[in-house]
Amino acid sequence: MIPLTRLNGQRLLLNLLLIEKVEALPDTTITLVSGKKLVVADDMEQVGQAINNRMAEIGLVGSYKRED
Template structure:
């Protein structure tokens, strides 16, 4: 789980394994595997960094980096 900030300033936790894609429209929009979209105040690079940090902590970083190059 990573801590993010909704547009209204509310903090929430998001399971990184449910994230399908992240885009900037210019607000950072996270699309989950369910199709649900969440707009956050955090910028794209910050969310990317938080995801990588969490993947390292749970031992999935090598899998994630492998997918990044495909």
């Protein structure tokens, strides 16, 4: 689980294994494998870093790199 903040300030924990993709549209939008979309206040780099950190903690390899 990674901690995130909705646009209204509400905090939530998201299971990172359910994340399909993260986009900046311009707000950070997370698409889950179910097709559901979450818009969060955290920027895309923060979300990517949180995913990498959690993956490292559970023994998976994070591979997020910012593409300009």
